[in-house]
Amino acid sequence: MMKKIFLFLSLLSFIFASDKTIVIGATPTPHAEILKFSKPLFEARGYKLEIKEFNDYLIPNFALNDKDLDANFYQHKPFLDDFNKNKNTNLVSIEHILLVPMAVYSNKFKDIANIKNGASIAIPNDPTNESRALDLLEKANLIKLENKENKTPLDIKENSKKLKFIELKAAQLPRALGDADLAVIPTNYALGAGLNPLKDGLIIESKDSPYAIVIAVRKGDEDKEKSKILKDVLRSKEIKEYIEKTYQGSVIPTF
Structure with missing residues (x-):
């Protein structure tokens, strides 16, 4: 009992x-x-x-x-x-x-204006963050996109610099900086890799982001x-x- x-x-x-x-x-x-x-x-x-x-x-x-x-x-x-x-x-x-805020980083360029034709850009491969990354690149006048909700590289309608896109898991993006010319990295992974979007980002998302x-x-x-x-x-x-x-x-x- x-x-x-x-x-x-x-x-x-x-x-x-x-x-x-x-x-x-x-x-x-x-x-x-x-x-x-x-x-x-x-x-x-x-x-x-x-x-x-x-x-x-x-x-x-x-x-x-x-x-x-x-x-x-x-x-x-x-x-x-x-x-x-x-x-x-x-x-x-x-x-x-x-x-x-999401930002664009590079180990090879100090200014977004100096990006060469054919440069490679690593971006997140999950649907919303990939679309978010492409929106950021469009705001920097690097590409122009179709007007739709979740965009992928297939929705780029203008790519005058012939940029090449590498789609990766977000956690892999900081390591991609060793190979790609640029990487668009969510800040939680950027901070974990010792990157600060305010100091190291070539472009940073605006504070009115949704x-x-x-x-x-x-x-x-x-x-x-x-x-x-x-x-x-x-x-x-x-x-x-x-x-x-x-x-x-x-x-x-x-x-």
């Missing part, structure tokens, strides 16, 4: 501990860094934050959909919408937190206590000050 009581109490303890633990997925820089800083803020509200890091843009959404995570924090809403559409999932954004990073949860979990705590903490004064002080404008709070 005592053994059964002990097992029951142990089960209750596990359930209570799980209920007070928020498991969140994130890519390392800057998202997981911000989450690590935020842990005491969650503890002050009676919650433990468990962070699972990913070096991939798809797995954190699969993990959230499969209930291995309570939330994730690494993607912008256009990427989330495209994932839902293509993977038949129902994940939702509950709040935007920051903008990580690609703010969001907290994502499963549909139906928007009003749960854990979701409310996530929004409160990650949009707090302490987090805003940390982002501004740590990243010096290369990561921008959106609140």
